[in-house]
Amino acid sequence: MFNKTHTKYIQSLHHKKFRDENAVFIAEGTKVVLELLDSREFVCQQLFALNEWLSDHAKTLQQYSGMELFAVKDFELEKISMLTTPNNVLAVFKKKEPVQTLPVKGKITLVLDTIQDPGNLGTIIRTADWFGIENIVCSHACADMYNPKVVQSTMGSLARVTILYTDLEAWLQENSAIKKYAAALHGKNTSELRGVKEALIIIGNEGRGISDAVMQLADEKITIPKRGEAESLNAAVAAGIIMSAVG
Structure with a gap:
């Protein structure tokens, strides 16, 4: 009872x-x-x-x-x-046992640098599931994947997307053989990513973007073309647009 x-x-x-x-x-x-x-x-x-x-x-x-x-x-x-x-x-x-490694060869992997809003993280997980992206790497400063708001926002996708929490700088250095694209305000048009089959796509913090230390490890900056006057995009929206461009 x-x-x-x-x-x-x-x-x-x-x-x-x-x-x-x-x-x-x-x-x-x-x-x-x-x-x-x-x-x-x-x-x-x-x-x-x-x-x-x-x-x-x-x-x-x-x-x-x-x-x-x-x-x-x-x-x-x-x-x-x-x-x-x-x-x-x-x-x-x-909870599941935390994963220690993720396969990145031949895959698109999403890398999140300090995504702190639970709703954003949950939406990114759900969107990754939609686009068939199986793995997400999170910095330790990201929101907890088991936060109730994250779980709610994923709408069940938490069961289909594998998430690794790690020291992002060290992990990126360990996977230096995989090309790394960093979302930024200025860079290559995301439309040029069409057809890319293997990459690490880095999305930054809601307010500060990608940290300098992580940005220095990226191979190339990418940007979503801007037509209006908005200063920036919501992190989850930006991640979704980029995932769509790759797909």
């Missing part, structure tokens, strides 16, 4: 410290929860949902063993939800 202990536990998982300590994360909403379950990339430990939702998805839930199911009321779900308007279901999933 759902109780105050569950409430306190779920609320603690809104914070990275406790997600790390327990090696779990939370996901909310029918689409996200069912996609993560269906992927079998993540093990679901606990699932909290309204009675009607549990009834509607009873057959589906029978496929997944080992998780605890809890029927909760609207006000109980509201207490544990991160959403302004709580959905019908919230689940606690076990």
Whole structure:
């Protein structure tokens, strides 16, 4: 039976410290929860949902063993939800073991330098999934991939895109044989990337762009042609445009 202990536990998982300590994360909403379950990339430990939702998805839930199911009321779900308007279901999933290496040969790999906004990171992951980009490399200063806002923004793509957190400068030096393109305000038109099959594409911080140290390791700067008066593009939007250009 759902109780105050569950409430306190779920609320603690809104914070990275406790997600790390327990090696779990939370996901909310029918689409996200069912996609993560269906992927079998993540093990679901606990699932909290309204009675009607549990009834509607009873057959589906029978496929997944080992998780605890809890029927909760609207006000109980509201207490544990991160959403302004709580959905019908919230689940606690076990994190995957962190990856130590990623294959970059013959692939387009996205490299993120200090993307700190969880919504941006989640959108970039989802967009990478759309364009078939399997791997993303993040600096340690990027938002946590298991932040509830990141998980929510990915809409399930978290199960299909592999993410490595690492010392970006060291990693780029280790992979110096792969051509590195850095998104900047001035550089080669992104349209010239069409047909590129192997590359590291670097996207910088929302406000400061790519750090000087990382920029020095890039082989070439690329830019999205500007026609209007906006000073810059949102990092997730820029990443999407560049991924589209490569594709």
